[in-house]
Amino acid sequence: MAANEVLLNVVDLVKHFPIMKGVLIQKQVGAVHAVDGVSFDIVKGETLGLVGESGCGKSTTGRAILQLHRPTSGSVFYEGKDLVKLKGESLRKTRRRMQMIFQDPYASLNPRMTVGQIITEPMLIHDMTTQKDTQGHAERLLKLVGLNPAYTSRYPHEFSGGQRQRIGIARALALEPALIVCDEPISALDVSIQAQVVNLLEDLQAKLGLTYLFIAHDLSMVRHISDRVAVMYLGIIVELTTRDELYSHALHPYTQALLSAVPIPDPAIEANRKRIILTGDVPSPVNPPSGCRFRTRCPIAAEICKQIKPEFREVSPGHWVACHMV
């Protein structure tokens, strides 16, 4: 880590999606509280894992950082500039430094463009190259992600899921970004291919000094790749700390339950494991519970959890948690 220099600083990020009703005259009748006040830093060169169950707002957070969803409120500082306030040309210029890798390698590549066009289109848009140099760039980028450079004129359907994900990575790298938001980049892939892609991401980070925000629901993979991990539940971060601290001394009851629910591929260990089984489902983000959002499923919830929203506080150096009971 390069002297703990903060690359990205997210402050109280909120994203609500309005729920409209009415045929001709639309009225807002409510909002999906997808992200409800999230704050964290990402240090240069690190990998921050963002985990949580489906619908907890982790992808929305990633997209709101890149301004793909304009946040309802809050700030996202990238190298001192607040992206939320930027518009048009200045936003576009800053965004070059932040790229995204998407979950679905089938839906995120245009089927009518060749791989070479897909990879170099961002470079042309940002005037980083001219049409006649694109071939060379495409070949260089394909080689970088471990694909045959001769494939530039092929179409996405000629590739397997893992190879397409490599193409997605090459496209993200084309603009020489500093930060890459990886939104569940391996969830759609088979186990033996997941390891290939994760190894590639690690190699590229070492080679190019990239910073990752790694969004995933697979806690074992997040443990493998992250330096620090943030756990989200229903639009808020409930716990944030270093990887080793989180996996050995999780403090929030949700993190503890989440960790205990992950199966370990070893029958001898599984036979003697005690699980914390949460009851019920995640409540609706349209109408989240009062006070602590986890209290409806929490095994240790008390009266105070109903009334007061727990503050996200630092309980030991670098270990943040939002729970009254800690």
Place this chain on the structure above:
Amino acid sequence: MSELLSVQGLETQFRTREGIVHAVNGVSFGLKEGETLGIVGESGCGKSVTVMSMLRLIPSPPGKVSAGKALFQGKDLLKMSDDEIRHIRGSQISMVFQDPMTSFNPVLTIGRQVSEPLEVHLGMNRKQADDRVVEMLTKVGIPNPRDRLNDYPHQFSGGMRQRVMIAMALVCTPQILIADEPTTALDVTIQAQIVELAKRIRDDLGMAIIWITHDLGVIAGLADRLAVMYGGYIIETAPIRDVYAHPSHPYTLGLLGSLPRMDESGQRRLVSIDGLPPVLLEKPNFCPFAPRCKYVVERCWKENPPLMQVSPDHTAACWVNPETGRER
């Protein structure tokens, strides 16, 4: 324990525009009473097609079960008349599917759908059936089951829907429950709930389970035996602890190495399996894993290895012993 189900030399093909896809190429396994068998493998390895073929759920055309036997209590499921197999499906052998969203009929109430097998197979009337359904829904942990009989599938969450599906599979107390990736679409905390439920019900009712999954983590705490599939073949089968402690096929070894583990400290580079899973357009006359295998020897390209015994009760289809790197 006696053998409840015995599958021998099952082969299934699909006719497609590109040619004939050899999805299952001579799969054999047995299932004892009360036993839980895990079938693991990556997408397209033929694990679902194997059980669908057995239950005659493969649409034909394009699919065709071209060889093999599936003996259930001594009778071949593949040779039965449509009427006979219909009496077995849903009452003696039942199935839970991966996607709880698309496997229910959206325009029928849950009560109606869960009680259907009772009315069809056991000839119960509506009232009797409803009572049994309520009992079953209670067992799988649905709160206020009597009030929820008239709800539609969309009114249940994913985890709840999977519980209802399990209740539906169990209403006729089958001898075999086949679960085809039942937790893949669910979150980890919900997955843990469903796995716990399956274990409890298995111990209560004493049925046999075939649990199909790609997740070597989930199956570790659940199965008694494991069969690993690759390219339409079973390539290794053994008691569950043996598979993890002494994987004897390079593919199994690779799969275990490519999994990051929650209980692992420090950073280990994941062992990836290079290359891609095979295209099953041709039935290979060599080992289907040879193109991706680190231990490949000359013989692998000449002969497809059969399942060979490596220790009592443990078989693997590989010419090489990956523990020593030498030919067996």
